[in-house]
Amino acid sequence: MLPPLRRARILELLRKDQVATLKDMSIALSVSMSTLRRDVDYLCESGQLERTHGGAMLNQERRNAVELEPAIATELESGAKRAIGYRAAKLILPGQTVIFDSGSTTAAVARAAQERRVPFTAVTNDLSIAGTLSATPIIRVLVVGGFVRTGTATLLGPGLISAVGRLRADLVFLGTHALTADELSDTSVELADLKRAFVQAGEQAIAVVDSSKVFSRAFCSFARTRDLDRVITDDRIAPDDLDALRSRVAVDLVPEAE
Amino acid sequence: MLPPLRRARILELLRKDQVATLKDMSIALSVSMSTLRRDVDYLCESGQLERTHGGAMLNQERRNAVELEPAIATELESGAKRAIGYRAAKLILPGQTVIFDSGSTTAAVARAAQERRVPFTAVTNDLSIAGTLSATPIIRVLVVGGFVRTGTATLLGPGLISAVGRLRADLVFLGTHALTADELSDTSVELADLKRAFVQAGEQAIAVVDSSKVFSRAFCSFARTRDLDRVITDDRIAPDDLDALRSRVAVDLVPEAE
DNA sequence: TTTTTCTTCCAAAAGATTTCAAAATGCTCC
DNA sequence: GGAGCATTTTGAAATCTTTTGGAAGAAAAA
Structure with a gap:
């Protein structure tokens, strides 16, 4: 190593x-x-x-520190994320419209989805996810416009939320900076607003969260766990936390195994 | 290899x-x-x-940064494109708003612009260009939303042209599939419509074209050379073609040298 | 005291440099 | 076109450097 x-x-x-x-x-x-x-x-x-x-x-x-050190945060995507992505991607049915929130965990979902070779329409505000998904011609990718948020490959901006408001999707994959038993939260108001719009636009909302983010709390709450349809996380979550979460929402536990 | x-x-x-x-x-x-x-x-x-x-x-x-294929592009990019990009990027003044059309030559401009460390606002419908430019925090990058055109990293779509119509920019860097003495043309109606909107939105329109595309003609015309403010191309253009072009528009000839 | 952890040193292993010859490429000249 | 020569690129070997893991004794905790 x-x-x-x-x-x-x-x-x-x-x-x-x-x-x-x-x-x-x-x-x-x-x-x-x-x-x-x-x-x-x-x-x-x-x-x-x-x-x-x-x-x-x-x-x-x-x-x-709220924000992770970028040098470390990006260091080699953990097996957990890959496993979560793989599990989440299985939920996509042919022909559906799927919203991909920005973030590294949702990017893992996108990667897995792209490998599945199932045709669907994707909507995202993440440049990197758009790049991943558009590698496959059978996936239609809609990028919602906006300003690039420096450091990440995320698009944000004034027109974005109203644009998302006009969309209807079957599935929404949500990333989050922090997850407690009650709510999902993130670091900026703008980001939180957008995520809220995503939840509204989708029939089913699925949070994909690696266990390191479970039971920490960030600045802006954007959704209640009760309102989600499913949470997918890895099996390194503490048992107590898992119980608390399971009383509110269906939880998929994915083994981190390679 | x-x-x-x-x-x-x-x-x-x-x-x-x-x-x-x-x-x-x-x-x-x-x-x-x-x-x-x-x-x-x-x-x-x-x-x-x-x-x-x-x-x-x-x-x-x-x-x-978002990595679609810019890494490969950097390595494989012809000297001509790099030189054109370098020259074109010099036209950008601090604080300006600059539209980057999609394409590999405009991507070369973006790369050169990113290296110049001049602050400006960029507008683009090209994911790869957005990725390149957003590597530098001092550049604001606005991505106009749309569907990803498979194969390329280009965004296209119904709402796009009206969105561009509302924009005002100082500079527009246009790529083109073909250039004759009279007009610029490209391969699809949609793309041509967008490019037309770009020309409208910008104060100055600058076409960046490597000489291999000069004096070929594609399906859809989208601008007259007379309406451009400048054409930047490399010195492998044939002298006759150059003369014909120069009678219509200012031409910057860039030596291909390293 | 006893156990654990820390320092220091050493040898083995892995990696980096240097050097060199063969292969590939480009060039001139015929 | 092709032969001959110069240049560049490549792969391999020899040598040097860094990193690694272990051992012995010193220092700290229990």
Whole structure:
């Protein structure tokens, strides 16, 4: 495994559990203690985490950060996302109209959908999803116009919500920055408004969320879990959280297996 | 395999996984480690990717950007297109609004514009151009919505022309499928309608055309050369054709040199 | 004390450089 | 067109560098 990837994995582990022992991490990544120690020292030097005896914890600032560090966030799509995408894509029936919200998890759904070779019409505000889906001629792709949100490949803008308001779709795949038992939330008002419009436009709303986002809360709420038709997430969600969620909405648990 | 193609394939591999080992890539492309190493070094020099021990990862900027095929385009793009793009991009003044028509030559303009680090607002119906331009935060990118035209990354659709009709821009960069002394033409009615709307919307219309398209004629005419403000093309255009063109419109001849 | 973790050092392994010869390509001249 | 020569590109070997994993002793926690 390449050093930068390994270091990204370390941060990923820490983000999940806040703290971890060096021994656990060396086992999880199957590298020697020496190597892991060197990596942790390096990340500590560069200010990404703090050391403790026998382990490490996330840097204070980094812990509360709403936006993930882009360098790490994009680091190698996790198996979880791929599995979620695969499961979600199965819900698409030939001829349907499907809205793809922006985001990396919905992008995974798009990738899986594109591989299924089922004809359908897609609607999206995500350039990267549009690119993925348009690789297959049998999928019609409608891109709703708008300004590109820097950093992501997301389109946003004034006319967008009214444009979406005129649409009717069979399915909506929603990504979210955070999910609690009660609600889905995201980081910006604009984004939340659009997602709300997406939910309105679709017959069925399906949230696709990897478990790292479960039970965190972001700035703007945009939907109640009760109003969703389904949540698809991976099996690393905590059992308590799962129960709380299941009392509100149908949950599909996808094993992360490769 | 030709070197530029090989390099394009390397970028393609990286786009899929973000990081890759040199060994894996040399196997995937079935070239020797030496050659692969040289290619990766070259791509690193030209700022397209970052090296790590034993492997490579995508450039930070490139990682978040939408990647349809621009990576390949960059590698395979003819010197002529690159030169035309470079010259055309110089026309953009800070703060202007610029329409980018779809196409590979206008994509070259976008690439050059993105590298200039001048702030401006771009309007385009080309996903690939949107992806290129949005890599730089100082460029505002408006994507006009529509259906993706399969095969290309072009957006087309009913609402599009009226949406463009409401826009005012300082500059329009037009691509064209064919150019004669009198007119510019393209292959589909829809595309021609949109291009006509682009010309209307812009203060100045500039056609960017590589010389292989000069003096051929396509199905649908969409503009007269007299109505253009400028044509930028490369110096492989035949002298007679150049004269005929120059009697109608200002022509910038760009040497193809590297 | 006993156990665990941390440092330091070393050797093996993997990767990077350098160098070189063969192959491919381009060019001139016939 | 093709022969001959120069240039570039490629793959492989030798050598050097970095990284890795382990071991021994020091330091810290239990």
